[in-house]
Structure formats: C-alpha cells, structure tokens
Amino acid sequence: MFWFIAFAIFFNQLVWMDIDFKALLIHLTFLQHLFPGQYFKYDYLHVSWTLTIELVWYFVAFLCAARFKRNPAGITLLFMVFSYVWIFWGSSYFPSQATMEPGLKYFFVNNNVINQLPFFFFGAYIAVKNPRFDKAGLACIFLVTVVLSSAWKVHFPDPIFITGFGIAALFLILKDMEYTNKKYVVFLSEISYSFYLIHFPVITIVSEKIENDALVVIVSIAATLGFSYLSYRWIEQPFMRMAKRKSENSMLKGKAADSIA
Incomplete structure (x- = not known):
C-alpha cells in the first residue's frame, strides 16, 4: 500500500482534481485484476x-x-x-x-x-x-x-x-x-517481496535518467536492493511485529478464558 501510494504520487497519478475514486477504491481493496477497465488507471507498480x-x-x-x-x-x-x-x-x-x-x-x-x-x-x-x-x-x-x-x-x-x-x-x-554464506541468501529472501513490488517503477525512473543500458541495469538493481531493504526494515518488520504481538495476545486471552472456564 505504501509503495502504491508513493509511486502514484511521484508519477502524478494521484492528482486530486483528476482522481477516479472508483478505480482508486478498486486498487486500494486489491481487486484491480478483476476490473480491466480500471486496472491501468493506477498501475505504476506494474505488479x-x-x-x-x-x-x-x-x-x-x-x-x-x-x-x-x-x-x-x-x-x-x-x-x-x-x-x-x-x-x-x-x-x-x-x-x-x-x-x-x-x-x-x-x-x-x-x-x-x-x-x-x-x-x-x-x-x-x-x-x-x-x-x-x-x-x-x-x-x-x-x-x-x-x-x-x-x-x-x-x-x-x-x-x-x-x-x-x-x-x-x-x-x-x-x-x-548448500550455501557457503547463508546470510546473503536469508537477506535476499527477506527483501524479495519488496524487491518484486518496486522494481518496475525504479527501472522506469533510472531509464529516464541514464542512457547506457548496462548502467541502467546496475543502478536499477542497486537502487531496488536499497529501497527494498528500507521497505523491509521500516515497513514490513514493524507490521509483522505488530501482527505477532496481536496473535500472542489473542492466544493468551484464549488460554485465560479456558482456565477460568
């Protein structure tokens, strides 16, 4: 959701006077692939x-x-x-x-x-x-x-x-x-979802700034890795910790209710 809104604003897709609220609602509720007519109105993530x-x-x-x-x-x-x-x-x-x-x-x-x-x-x-x-x-x-x-x-x-x-x-x-250094494999697996979500707009931005194809590939990979790590560290992890706490609290409440019964 964060990257969807961020890139939509960056690429001027979310301009207040031109917002298609039906299409935006469809995207915000993750139903966009079921509505071909609205899909491409807010599709800068591409995935x-x-x-x-x-x-x-x-x-x-x-x-x-x-x-x-x-x-x-x-x-x-x-x-x-x-x-x-x-x-x-x-x-x-x-x-x-x-x-x-x-x-x-x-x-x-x-x-x-x-x-x-x-x-x-x-x-x-x-x-x-x-x-x-x-x-x-x-x-x-x-x-x-x-x-x-x-x-x-x-x-x-x-x-x-x-x-x-x-x-x-x-x-x-x-x-x-068998991997000789598993920490790199673990790191890539942790940021893989963010990498998948944001790679296309990053490539688009880099391609507009750099003409050399080889350099576009190198910079795009580096930039996507960097943004993916930040996304994992500051967006995914906090929400995962919050979900874990809620799950643990629910389990504790359930056990407490069972003990009282």
Missing part, C-alpha cells in the same frame, strides 16, 4: 495485479483448509482441472474478452486468479506433505515447462500454472542446496 491473486487465494484457502488437509493431492488436482476447463470454455464468458487484444486477453483471462490457484495449491501441498522430489525429475519439469515452453504453447492453451510448476521445481532444487 499490483498479483495482490488480487493473493487476496482471492487467502479467501479460497480459508474455505478449503479442512478438506485440503485431508486430501491435498485431490484438491490440487481439482483446481488444475478447473483451470483447464476455464481455458477451454469458461474464459469465453469473461466480460469484454471478445474485444480485448491478444496481450490483454492473456493478461486478464489466461493469467487470472483461476489459473493461478493451482500454483498456490501446489505450494500448499508441499508445505503439508513435505514430499521428497528427485532433483533430476525437478530439473526436467523446469526444462519442459519453462525453458522449452515456446515449443508446446503453440499447440494448446497454456494455463499460467504450468509455467509456475516449472519455477516451483527450480525453487525446490535451490532450496536443498
């Missing part, structure tokens, strides 16, 4: 659409938690099937999809929350079951679904979760690797 995916995932995960714990593989498979049904049939009912150009149609229809959910459920399956995967098999998944994706995407519709599985396979390979 804010993923907040819609996260919001829906938390809601769906809450509804499916009990059943998923009993049958994680079945629930994951169910949402994979649902995703493919959407690609072949349901997407034709998406509002205004008939008038969208191919790039926008992919972004709002193929890349929407329905096609993202299997990826989330796959992650939840790993968290619940903690399965052991063969590294060679994971490497093959990454090779086929990501590196060689252009060879098979032309033959049938591509739900985004297929590529997501490949990226997940790569992460699973990296997760079990």
Whole structure:
C-alpha cells in the first residue's frame, strides 16, 4: 500500500482534481485484476495485479483448509482441472474478452486468479506433505515447462500454472542446496517481496535518467536492493511485529478464558 501510494504520487497519478475514486477504491481493496477497465488507471507498480491473486487465494484457502488437509493431492488436482476447463470454455464468458487484444486477453483471462490457484495449491501441498522430489525429475519439469515452453504453447492453451510448476521445481532444487554464506541468501529472501513490488517503477525512473543500458541495469538493481531493504526494515518488520504481538495476545486471552472456564 505504501509503495502504491508513493509511486502514484511521484508519477502524478494521484492528482486530486483528476482522481477516479472508483478505480482508486478498486486498487486500494486489491481487486484491480478483476476490473480491466480500471486496472491501468493506477498501475505504476506494474505488479499490483498479483495482490488480487493473493487476496482471492487467502479467501479460497480459508474455505478449503479442512478438506485440503485431508486430501491435498485431490484438491490440487481439482483446481488444475478447473483451470483447464476455464481455458477451454469458461474464459469465453469473461466480460469484454471478445474485444480485448491478444496481450490483454492473456493478461486478464489466461493469467487470472483461476489459473493461478493451482500454483498456490501446489505450494500448499508441499508445505503439508513435505514430499521428497528427485532433483533430476525437478530439473526436467523446469526444462519442459519453462525453458522449452515456446515449443508446446503453440499447440494448446497454456494455463499460467504450468509455467509456475516449472519455477516451483527450480525453487525446490535451490532450496536443498548448500550455501557457503547463508546470510546473503536469508537477506535476499527477506527483501524479495519488496524487491518484486518496486522494481518496475525504479527501472522506469533510472531509464529516464541514464542512457547506457548496462548502467541502467546496475543502478536499477542497486537502487531496488536499497529501497527494498528500507521497505523491509521500516515497513514490513514493524507490521509483522505488530501482527505477532496481536496473535500472542489473542492466544493468551484464549488460554485465560479456558482456565477460568
């Protein structure tokens, strides 16, 4: 929220006389990816659409938690099937999809929350079951679904979760690797979300000031790392500590109530 407002003000998107309050409300409630007509009015983060995916995932995960714990593989498979049904049939009912150009149609229809959910459920399956995967098999998944994706995407519709599985396979390979200096890995993991959120506007600003492409890359990475650390240190951590305190207080109150009863 902080970076959304900060960059919107910086790039003169939030000018009082020109504010589209409906579009702004949609963005502030993280529903922007569900409303193509309002999405681009306040989109300088460029990745804010993923907040819609996260919001829906938390809601769906809450509804499916009990059943998923009993049958994680079945629930994951169910949402994979649902995703493919959407690609072949349901997407034709998406509002205004008939008038969208191919790039926008992919972004709002193929890349929407329905096609993202299997990826989330796959992650939840790993968290619940903690399965052991063969590294060679994971490497093959990454090779086929990501590196060689252009060879098979032309033959049938591509739900985004297929590529997501490949990226997940790569992460699973990296997760079990031995690192000589883990503190740098921990540092990058801690600031990764902020890095993801702000990298695009930082690149845009740097590109406007510097003409040399190599220098743009170097300065953009350095600036994004710096801002990401500040964001993690002064925005994320305080809110995480506050949430932890509230959670601990709730648990203490619950225990106190149980002891009285």
